[in-house]
Amino acid sequence: MEGREIRINMPKPNKIIDKIRSRRSRHMQTHYKGDGVGVRGKNMDFLHDPKFVAAWDSMLEGNHGEFRNKKWFKGRVPDVRWRAHLNCWAAHSALKLDGDFVECGTATGFQAATVCNYLDFQNVDKSFFLFDTFAGIPVSDELTEKERTYAQKSNKNAYFDCYSAAEENFSPWSNVQLLRGILPGTLLDASINKIAYLHIDLNNASAEMETIQELWGCITAGAPIILDDYAFRGHEDQYAAWNKFSIKYEHPIFTLPTGQGLMIKR
Numbered sequence: 001m002e003g004r005e006i007r008i009n010m011p012k013p014n015k016i017i018d019k020i021r022s023r024r025s026r027h028m029q030t031h032y033k034g035d036g037v038g039v040r041g042k043n044m045d046f047l048h049d050p051k052f053v054a055a056w057d058s059m060l061e062g063n064h065g066e067f068r069n070k071k072w073f074k075g076r077v078p079d080v081r082w083r084a085h086l087n088c089w090a091a092h093s094a095l096k097l098d099g100d101f102v103e104c105g106t107a108t109g110f111q112a113a114t115v116c117n118y119l120d121f122q123n124v125d126k127s128f129f130l131f132d133t134f135a136g137i138p139v140s141d142e143l144t145e146k147e148r149t150y151a152q153k154s155n156k157n158a159y160f161d162c163y164s165a166a167e168e169n170f171s172p173w174s175n176v177q178l179l180r181g182i183l184p185g186t187l188l189d190a191s192i193n194k195i196a197y198l199h200i201d202l203n204n205a206s207a208e209m210e211t212i213q214e215l216w217g218c219i220t221a222g223a224p225i226i227l228d229d230y231a232f233r234g235h236e237d238q239y240a241a242w243n244k245f246s247i248k249y250e251h252p253i254f255t256l257p258t259g260q261g262l263m264i265k266r
């Protein structure tokens, strides 16, 4: 081989890097990327459904305000459209079931306001009960150490006294009721007989468990129950508590890539 020059047709280094980058960017291309979820190559017409888009956009308008100043929101409403899609679907499916709609943990109402807009709730012959302190997670002795730290952090970085903002956001719907105070005690302030749709988003296990135990008997068979934080990393106390509940009550929970859990009451 001596004396013979071997020429390997190597692309220039920057060309190799460009190729890797373009391959990676093709691979990373997603049709939906937000809220810790990236999806590509799927039909997702719901994202462009005019009704859903209008519902989401109109919720956005009412939810700017003070969120701009809160650290965790980085000046914007998070892109939780896939979660909102599940909530709208579940609420829509529940329209023909016996009972009212209930949300435990509303704040200014990303999810509930999207649902109300989506369903033109003023024309729905049901009430929607929204329970919250409207001022953050109560730091009680019942919280675990981890939950207490989370509550203190989130009260500082995410929540604020949002009752008047919530009142304003839900003012278009006279059949929506805001119930202010600490759950589960405030459940007594509403006349709930049957529940057709339940959304639970309290970000702490003890309050969620006490609340579901009070409400369980009122939930209509076939009603969807959405657990907003179920599979989120950092919310292991809620995950463990709901899994225990699921076994005890023999109702399986479906884990969604959004982190939500979905249960159907039998």
Ligand SMILES: C[S@@+](CC[C@H](N)C(=O)[O-])C[C@H]1O[C@@H](n2cnc3c(N)ncnc32)[C@H](O)[C@@H]1O
Binding pocket: 104, 105, 106, 107, 108, 109, 110, 111, 112, 131, 132, 133, 134, 135, 136, 137, 138, 159, 181, 182, 183, 184, 201, 202, 203, 204, 207
């Ligand atoms: C993540 S936020 C709810 C967000 C809301 N679902 C949305 O769509 O924007 C959790 C809410 O639960 C409320 N909360 C937590 N523990 C509570 C309790 N024991 N009683 C009443 N509200 C509580 C907090 O005030 C907070 O507004």
